Amino acid sequence: MQRGAFHVAGLWKKRITDMTGRLCRRWKPNSEEMCGGIRHPITDVTDLKVVDIGKFAVNEHNKQQGHAAALKFVKVVRGSKQLVAGMKYELTITAAADGGADKTYVAVVWDRPWMKLRKLTSFEGPVDLKGKILGFWNL
Numbered sequence: 001m002q003r004g005a006f007h008v009a010g011l012w013k014k015r016i017t018d019m020t021g022r023l024c025r026r027w028k029p030n031s032e033e034m035c036g037g038i039r040h041p042i043t044d045v046t047d048l049k050v051v052d053i054g055k056f057a058v059n060e061h062n063k064q065q066g067h068a069a070a071l072k073f074v075k076v077v078r079g080s081k082q083l084v085a086g087m088k089y090e091l092t093i094t095a096a097a098d099g100g101a102d103k104t105y106v107a108v109v110w111d112r113p114w115m116k117l118r119k120l121t122s123f124e125g126p127v128d129l130k131g132k133i134l135g136f137w138n139l
Contacts, residue, residue, distance in 0.1 A: 058095050061120060106123075108122040
């Protein structure tokens, strides 16, 4: 009985994988780029959409932390994007605290523009530019 259940589950997995592949080919039929899974570096960090997502990340972090103006967005240093039921952006951002020096943070934002949905999924930092979180253990 269990063998049959595994067989049915395997068939569903294959069917879903086949459907996903067909959707990806329709999305970019003449492209060698795979649909989903691969992260692509953002080459222009001054692009208005990238800057907008960086500002969103800082503002959303401030709201979640309960201080409306704790950090002020300065710029996006680097980033990558990945297609995952929308676009996932991982951005290294420079932001400044009120009257403080600029510090670097890493934010992950999930963007689904057709649903008007943008969500901050993670905001870490301050970090050094290698991506390590700074803390007392790094002193």
